[in-house]
Amino acid sequence: MTYPDLHPEFRDRAEKLLGPKGFRTDDETRDAVSAPWRGTYQGHTPLVARPNSTEMCAAFVRLCAEYGVAVTPQGGNTGLVDAGTPHGEVTLSMGRMTEVRAVDAINNSLTIEAGAPLVRAQEAADQHNRLFPLSLGSEGTATIGGLISTNAGGVAVLRYGMMRDLLLGLEVVLANGEIWDGLSGLRKNNTGYDLKHVFAGAEGTLGIITAATLKLFPKVAKSTAWISCETAQHVVDLLALVRDHAGDTVTSFEMIPANAIEMICAENLAIRDPNPSPLAWRVLCEISMAREDHAREVLETALAAAFEHGLASDAVIAENLTQARSFWTIRETIPLSKRAYGTAVNHDVSVPVSHIPDFLAQTETEICNAFPGSEIIAFGHVGDGNLHYSACEPKSATMPVLANHERAITDIVHRQAMSHDGSISAEHGVGRLKRDELASLRSPAATQAMKAIKRALDPQGLMNPNRVVSMD
Ligand SMILES: Cc1cc2nc3c(=O)[nH]c(=O)nc-3n(C[C@H](O)[C@H](O)[C@H](O)COP(=O)(O)OP(=O)(O)OC[C@H]3O[C@@H](n4cnc5c(N)ncnc54)[C@H](O)[C@@H]3O)c2cc1C
Incomplete structure (x- = not known):
């Protein structure tokens, strides 16, 4: 891999300022920060700066300002929107600043x-x-x-x-x-x-x-349930019912489709559905209160009401932390298990919770009409209206239809989210990935205000350029 050269004077002064642990130009270090988590694109950087104090970080940024050097700050590089991977900028890695300074x-x-x-x-x-x-x-x-x-x-x-x-x-x-x-x-x-x-x-x-x-x-104690529901409408109605019983003690309410569980169990034989059911949806619901027995009691009462109203057909409440952890493992394994598919076009959208059933039905119909054979895996933080929505195609498909149509699929998902008063970026952010699309969706007044803030705080345009908002 080749990297752009640094101004020799800048390079010398940066090396002196950062010291051997903070000034890294070796291939291994640069390559490690230049590939994103999913490996979907390749970045590059001439230098990885690793300051070990706020003062050192400030002195380095001053030096960058003096020489007009653009900087990409990087933490764990787990972001999902191509924001923290350098594309020619110097990388400012925060990996040496990890102290807990105070707890009150x-x-x-x-x-x-x-x-x-x-x-x-x-x-x-x-x-x-x-x-x-x-x-x-x-x-x-x-x-x-x-x-x-x-x-x-x-x-x-x-x-x-x-x-x-x-x-x-x-x-x-x-x-x-x-x-x-x-x-x-x-x-x-x-x-x-x-x-x-x-x-x-x-x-x-x-x-x-x-x-x-x-x-x-x-600190709180938790009670965790794994619940089977027939329809997405039942899932959102169940959320409302549980909140009526438990108020703000509902900490998590995650929606998981049965096809995602089948996919996980096929990939990983150690994992199984805690309560197998022919129904289309599972809910992972967690209530937290000062005492575990109180949380469990509230959860049991809410579930009894849910059965009575026909919103849930079956549920298991975790007997201990290990069992609760095993429910969460299923939820957290979904993103990795999508490797089983030849193509998986992923999205992070949100809509008002009340719109979720219509959003799901209409988007699936549109995608499957345009690309027959697609499989939809939509899961996530339904309590916040946030769905991680993927159109997938099995590796075994004899006539692949999704590959090379990622843009068309994303257009459908994003158009549907917007038509349901939603957002095309619920929690992952903008980065380079969604910058231009969001520019066309937000109001010109909002874009102008964002550009004004950027110009005021970063007049030279050196702080992680080309992410979030284009200054062209
Ligand atoms: C398996 C997995 C699960 C995930 N689940 C979720 C989830 O449930 N919810 C969710 O919201 N996200 C989730 N993410 C996304 C990701 O973890 C978050 O975006 C996280 O906030 C990024 O933190 P990071 O330290 O890795 O930042 P990076 O990826 O290194 O950087 C992200 C952005 O922050 C900037 N940045 C980093 N450090 C600094 C700093 N010190 N000062 C200024 N700017 C800085 C970078 O320039 C970049 O723009 C998930 C990711 C993975 C891989």
Whole structure:
């Protein structure tokens, strides 16, 4: 692989500033940051900068500003929209900034550096008998900085909100290398524009997040059920019914189609449906309360009402954490199991929860009419109206119809989502992948406002250029 040359003077000064552990130009390190998680495209970078402090990060960004060098910040590189993979930019990897700086259990807050993986925040909270509730399949690798920059969601949004909702304060290196110290444990601080929210969801296009103060919560005990439902309408009606009984203690409500479970069980013989059923849908529902027996009682009462109303036909409540974990393993294995298909065209969309049944029916009909033989796998965070929607084709298909039609399929899924008052990016973000399509969907006023913010905070256009919003 070849990489563009760096200005020799910039290179010398960067090497001196970052030291041998922080200045990496060897092929192995550059290649490791240049391929995304799914390996669907190939990036490239001339240098991987790995600062070990906010001051070092700021000095490096100042140097980049001086020489007009573009920077792509990178955390765990688990993003799914081609935002954190460099395409010729210098890579600013946060992997050496992983410290937990402070935990204030009385204030229910935690201050942690941006390169720490999510599990680190969860463990630090747990050690102080607190909960940091964000949870997602990539939590061992995805970093605090990446999660804030993509405003990540996951499986507990229904109760605790997205990453933006869990944010109290930020420390950011601005595009000119200045440090904004906005770390704060305050819940109330009405002092003008709330700057931290400008950087949340900005995908590194406005500055480098170096640390964050996050909200903690009381620890909870969970009760988890695996429920069979006949139709998607029953699934959303079940959600409403469970919430009527359990209120905001419903933490997760995930929808899983039976064909996804068949696919997983065929791929992995160690996994099986905990409660086999001929019905088309399974729901993974979790209620969390201070006491496990209370959570279980509420769940049992809600399920009894669901059976009475004909919304669910069968359910298993996990007897222990191991069994609950085995339910979640099925849910989390779905993205990987799609390897079984020759083609899988994936989407991350949201619609209002009430529109889910119509969205599913109409989109499937349109895709299957246009591409007979397609198999639809739609699963996800139904409690947030967020579906991971895939059109798949078995490897064994004798007349492949989906390959080379990815764009046409995506057009159908996205058009249907928009016609149901939805979004074509529910939780994964924009990156390079959806930048142009979103520009045509959002109002010109919103695009102009976003460009104005970008110009004001990054006048040279060096912070992760060409992601989120085009400056052309
Ligand atoms: C198996 C799997 C499951 C997933 N499940 C979910 C899910 O349920 N919900 C969900 O929302 N996402 C999910 N994701 C997507 C992904 O994990 C998130 O987008 C995550 O937030 C990215 O974190 P990261 O550290 O890997 O960031 P990267 O991928 O490294 O970067 C993502 C973006 O953030 C920017 N960035 C990174 N660090 C910083 C920083 N310190 N300062 C400024 N900008 C920065 C990058 O430039 C890039 O634009 C999943 C991914 C995988 C692989």
